Amino acid sequence: MKETGRSGCPINLTLEILGDRWSLIVLRDMMFGNRRHYRELLAKSDEGIASNILADRLKRLLESGLISRRDDASHKQKGIYSLTEMGIALVPVFAAMADWGRRFLPVTPEMSIRAEILAEGGPALWSKFMDELRFLHLDAPRPAQSVLDQLTAAYREAVERKHATEAEPEAV
Amino acid sequence: MKETGRSGCPINLTLEILGDRWSLIVLRDMMFGNRRHYRELLAKSDEGIASNILADRLKRLLESGLISRRDDASHKQKGIYSLTEMGIALVPVFAAMADWGRRFLPVTPEMSIRAEILAEGGPALWSKFMDELRFLHLDAPRPAQSVLDQLTAAYREAVERKHATEAEPEAV
DNA sequence: GAAACTGCTTGCGATTTGCAATCAGTTGGC
DNA sequence: GCCAACTGATTGCAAATCGCAAGCAGTTTC
Numbered sequence: 014m015k016e017t018g019r020s021g022c023p024i025n026l027t028l029e030i031l032g033d034r035w036s037l038i039v040l041r042d043m044m045f046g047n048r049r050h051y052r053e054l055l056a057k058s059d060e061g062i063a064s065n066i067l068a069d070r071l072k073r074l075l076e077s078g079l080i081s082r083r084d085d086a087s088h089k090q091k092g093i094y095s096l097t098e099m100g101i102a103l104v105p106v107f108a109a110m111a112d113w114g115r116r117f118l119p120v121t122p123e124m125s126i127r128a129e130i131l132a133e134g135g136p137a138l139w140s141k142f143m144d145e146l147r148f149l150h151l152d153a154p155r156p157a158q159s160v161l162d163q164l165t166a167a168y169r170e171a172v173e174r175k176h177a178t179e180a181e182p183e184a185v
Numbered sequence: 186m187k188e189t190g191r192s193g194c195p196i197n198l199t200l201e202i203l204g205d206r207w208s209l210i211v212l213r214d215m216m217f218g219n220r221r222h223y224r225e226l227l228a229k230s231d232e233g234i235a236s237n238i239l240a241d242r243l244k245r246l247l248e249s250g251l252i253s254r255r256d257d258a259s260h261k262q263k264g265i266y267s268l269t270e271m272g273i274a275l276v277p278v279f280a281a282m283a284d285w286g287r288r289f290l291p292v293t294p295e296m297s298i299r300a301e302i303l304a305e306g307g308p309a310l311w312s313k314f315m316d317e318l319r320f321l322h323l324d325a326p327r328p329a330q331s332v333l334d335q336l337t338a339a340y341r342e343a344v345e346r347k348h349a350t351e352a353e354p355e356a357v
Numbered sequence: 358g359a360a361a362c363t364g365c366t367t368g369c370g371a372t373t374t375g376c377a378a379t380c381a382g383t384t385g386g387c
Numbered sequence: 388g389c390c391a392a393c394t395g396a397t398t399g400c401a402a403a404t405c406g407c408a409a410g411c412a413g414t415t416t417c
Contacts, residue, residue, distance in 0.1 A: 019232035021293030023286030023300045024213050024279060030290070032206040034374090041196050051395050060191035063375055068396055078289075090383060090394045099289045107196065109281040114195030117250075117271045118202070121193030128195045206405090223364050235406050240365055262363045262414060 030077050035062060039070050040079065040100060041107065044146065045127060045164065049093050050085070079103075095150040104139045104146070108132065123171035127164045134160075202249050207234060211242050212251065212272060213279065216318065217299060217336065221265050222257070251275075267322040276311045276318070280304065295343035299336045306332075 018029050031037055038060055042048045048057060055067055062070075071094065074080045079100040085091035111128035114120060120128075131138060142160040147153035149161075191197055203209055210232055214220045220229060227239055234242075243266065246252045251272040257263035283300035286292060292300075303310060314332040319325035321333075 020296065021291070022213075022231060022296040023283040023290065023292045025210060025232055026290040026292060027282045027286040028206055028209055032204065032209070034200055034204040037196060037200055037204070041194075052393080055395090059194060060197055063377090064396070065398085066375070069373095085394095088383070088394065090381095090396090092395070102285055102289065106278070106281040106285055109278040110199045111195040113274055113278055114199040117274065118195065118198040119193070120195045120198060124192065124194040224362080227364095233406095235408090236365070237367085237407090238405070241404095257363095260363065260414070262365095262412095264364070 030073075030079075035066055035070050036074065037107075037110075038062065039067065039074065040096070040103060043080070043094060043096055044100075044104070044107065045161070047149065047161065049095065050091060051094075054094075074100075096146060098147075098151065101143050101146045101150065104143050105136070108139055123168065123175050126167045126171040130164060130167055202245075202251070207238055207242050208246060209275075209279075209282075210234065211239065211246065212268070212275060215252070215266060215268055216272075216276070216279065217333070219321065219333065221267065222263060223266075226266075246272075268318060270319075270323065273315050273318045273322065276315050277308070280311055295340060295347050298339045298343040302336060302339055 019025055038058070039054060039062070042054055042058060046057065048054045051067065051071070054071075055062065055064055058067075071080070071082075075082060077099075078097055081095050081097055082092045083095070085093050108128075108131045111125075112132040115125040115128045115132075131142075138160060141156065141158070142164075144153070144156045145160050148155050191201065210230070211226060211234070214226055214230060218229065220226045223239065223243070226243075227234065227236055230239075243252070243254075247254060249271075250269055253267050253269055254264045255267070257265050280300075280303045283297075284304040287297040287300045287304075303314075310332060313328065313330075314336075316325070316328045317332050320327050
């Protein structure tokens with residue numbers, strides 16, 4: 014654990030770990046996009062994170078205890094990054110931030126559909142989603158239904174709807 | 186409004202505005218400490234923000250629409266910063282971040298008492314607090330009871346409890 | 358008229374960021 | 388065995404940002 018920084022305020026301590034432009038982007042992609050490898054996080058990033066920044070953030074998130082890393086049996090160099098309970102506990106923070114963003118910022122419809130569903134579902138849905146993340150990242154028992162599938166399906170639908178009206182090819 | 190940055194994702198757009206180490210600290214002090222003047226924000230900051238950083242953040246927050254500024258009738262140079270509805274709407278984000286921080290980070294008891302009360306009170310309490318902020322910052326009608334007083338009283342109590350055991354003078 | 362206070366700017370060295378190129382080791386196809 | 392593709396990074400470098408200290412012009416107080 015790092016020495017105390019600026020103050021013992023929960024908001025301040027949270028900002029000292031997550032208060033930058035990329036940490037939460039990486040966690041978001043792991044959480045909602047189920048990206049678990051370095052290359053997945055690097056190449057499929059909508060925002061185009063640079064490789065050195067990604068490496069640095071993964072290192073910091075590991076040190077902070079938000080994610081863990083284990084070797085991939087299929088490839089000696091490959092690592093699989095997983096959310097820890099501490100990382101999974103950020104679901105309500107993401108839900109609150111995403112809801113705020115979709116209400117006040119110029120979001121695109123297909124990118125905000127998941128935020129909308131999470132906002133409408135409320136804490137009950139967040140809790141189900143967190144159970145699912147524990148299954149995917151912590152080897153907990155598989156939950157009955159998949160919130161991630163629900164979110165991903167809604168996102169895909171929104172993307173298709175967009176393409177139907179714009180008639181403009183784009184990678185999914 | 187600024188041009189679109191990296192992506193239309195609500196999380197990303199939120200981070201482009203608030204994703205740094207100081208913006209939310211300034212908003213926190215305005216919201217929970219009711220600090221409305223530049224010097225108040227500068228001098229009473231627990232984390233010791235630098236004057237140029239504060240000036241820059243106030244400018245950015247003004248441009249983003251999170252705060253507003255009006256002249257103080259009592260002093261020609263003085264400005265009063267207020268939260269806008271967009272800023273007040275961050276209450277659930279602060280509550281979620283503070284709750285996460287107090288559960289997983291080495292917070293001090295007196296700094297986390299308010300986070301605890303907000304977590305226990307839930308959305309109903311947040312809503313009352315937001316009404317009070319609308320009264321303080323947007324000239325809305327005065328609400329029946331003051332959540333800010335409740336939070337501040339609990340914080341003062343926690344500080345006094347700390348001093349009683351540590352017997353160590355400190356500014357409040 | 359001096360001192361204190363107002364919001365804010367400036368200078369400057371240290372750190373961080375963002376981008377491109379590059380790296381060594383691993384795997385799979387032939 | 389051999390080479391191309393892929394793995395998780397590292398390195399170099401210019402630009403931006405940060406953090407600290409000092410300073411500034413205008414205002415108020417006494």
